[in-house]
Amino acid sequence: MASIVDIHPHIISDDTARYPVAPLGGKRSDWSKERPSTVESLIAAMDQAGVAKAAVVHSSTTYGFDNSYVLDACAAYPDRLVAVGSVDVTLPDAPRTIRACVERGLAGLRMFTGGSTKDFDPGELEDPRAWPAWETCAELNLPMCIQTGPVGLPQVADLARRFPNVKIILDHLGRPDVTDGAPYAKAQTLFDLAPLTNIYMKLTPRIFDDMQKGDANAGTFFPRLIDVFGAQRLAWGSNFPSSKGTLPEILATAEAGLRCLNEDDRAWIFGKTAQQLYPALA
Incomplete structure (x- = not known):
């Protein structure tokens, strides 16, 4: 297999004086304190x-909208890492902030609409004050990761239509319910995104863990995902380290889960798609 690329690790500094903790919403994630x-x-x-x-994803539940650590850290390893940051896209100066971060090496953005520290708020994805920031992403060819669940998928679809030149990457595959097993009717809202070809998906430990729940099965789910989206969008x-386990253990679980796919599809999922999304990783 070609070089393996990870598009969703996080980093936390041990220097709280230089990089103070200021989590989004005022609540820090447990994982960022514990590991x-x-x-x-x-x-x-x-x-x-x-x-x-790797494309290192800024920890919103540790640093809010302060991208200092992810930018500084990735700049120290330019041959290995690129930074994916987060800005308040609703602010009037968001385009200027994005451009300033790009000058420091920013390779992509992320919207955190919910997760371990707060419920999902799909309303954040339909705020027109964010349109200038999205237009800036289109101009600068910056992909946008979106952290949401099934409740936010209609808004994600609307954004994909409104900004067809922005590559949108769904964190954690949009958290589909796969417990019903094949043909996975409960995940239909996810599959409905297939015609929107600027939407991409992240396969993270969450989906591999879900393969052990209910009637889900890796041998039926991942081939279905390939049939719908193609490996070039996965x-x-x-x-890491938000998900428990060492990085070798996390990778081994993913490789085992995707063993049902052919070598070419696995090559896209473990590297080639990431290099299309973040050319600096090629």
């Missing part, structure tokens, strides 16, 4: 796992 990983620890874990490069993300 933080500095950029140096991430590089060591990548070396141990055989991961060549990319692996470790969610």
Whole structure:
């Protein structure tokens, strides 16, 4: 297999004076306190796992909209890492902030509409004050990751139609309900996104864990996902260290889950799609 690329690890600094904790919404995530990983620890874990490069996702539940650590850390390893940051896209100066971050190496953005520290709010995805920021992403060819669940998929579809030149990446595959098993009717709202070809998906530990629930089965779900979206729109993300386990363990679980796919599809998911989304990782 070609070089493995991870598009969803996180990093947490051990220097709280230089990089103060200021989580989005005022509530810090448990994982960032219990098992933080500095950029140096991430590089060591990548070396141990055989991961060549990574798009490091800013931790909104640690630093809010302050991208200082992810930008500084990725700049220290330009041959291995690129930074995916987060800005308040509803602010009038969001385009200027985005451009300033790009000058410091920003390769992509992320909207955190909910997760471990707050319920999902799909309303954040339909706020017209964010349109100038999205237009800036289109101009600068910056992909936008979106953290939401099934409740936000209609808004994601609307954004994909409104901004067809922005690559949208669904964190955690949009958290579909797969417990009913094949043909996965409960995940139909996810499959309905297939015609919107600027929408991409992250396969993270969450979906591999879900393969053990109800009637879900990796041997039926992942081939269905390939049939609907194609491997060229799917990319692996470790969610390390937010997800429990070492990076080698997380990667091994993903490789086992995708063993049902052919070698070419796995090559796209474990590297080639990521390099299309973030050309600096190629």
